[in-house]
Amino acid sequence: MTHQQNNYEENNQNINSKDFLIGSLIGGIVGASLALIFAPKSGKELRSDINHGAHYVKDRANEWKEVAYDKGNEWKGYAQEQSNQLGQVVSEKSQNLTNKLKETKTTIQDKMKGQQEPEEAAEEVARAIDDAAKAFDETDDDNVTNI
Numbered sequence: 001m002t003h004q005q006n007n008y009e010e011n012n013q014n015i016n017s018k019d020f021l022i023g024s025l026i027g028g029i030v031g032a033s034l035a036l037i038f039a040p041k042s043g044k045e046l047r048s049d050i051n052h053g054a055h056y057v058k059d060r061a062n063e064w065k066e067v068a069y070d071k072g073n074e075w076k077g078y079a080q081e082q083s084n085q086l087g088q089v090v091s092e093k094s095q096n097l098t099n100k101l102k103e104t105k106t107t108i109q110d111k112m113k114g115q116q117e118p119e120e121a122a123e124e125v126a127r128a129i130d131d132a133a134k135a136f137d138e139t140d141d142d143n144v145t146n147i
Contacts (some may be wrong), residue, residue, distance in 0.1 A: 021064060029057055093136065100132035 032053045036046060108125055 025060065025064070028060070032057070090108075095134050097132065100135060104128035104132060 033050075036049050036053060104125070107128055
């Protein structure tokens, strides 16, 4: 399974969990309200029960708020970690490409000192660029699959 499919399934599970929690909260509020309204109690008892129900719902909402806050911090940390890893990969690739280009420049300068024919020098430059591009592609493919 690819990394993208894993992210999709994880996001789908998170959405389903969130929908379940919201549905549970709404169902609990509606059920408690209907039970209190249709129960044969005096006004004072009914108000007391409604007050207790409201406190219960408030407490549950605070618990869910804390869970949501914790999950948000987890996701934030994960996103920062992935961003840092991607930044490192890009930095390494950039450094590798810079080094390859410097090597190519040095090779070209050395060849020019030997008074090569212009056609030969151009072919040498084209080969060096192709080699650098292949090396970059190979390292890029390896690091992308590791992320």
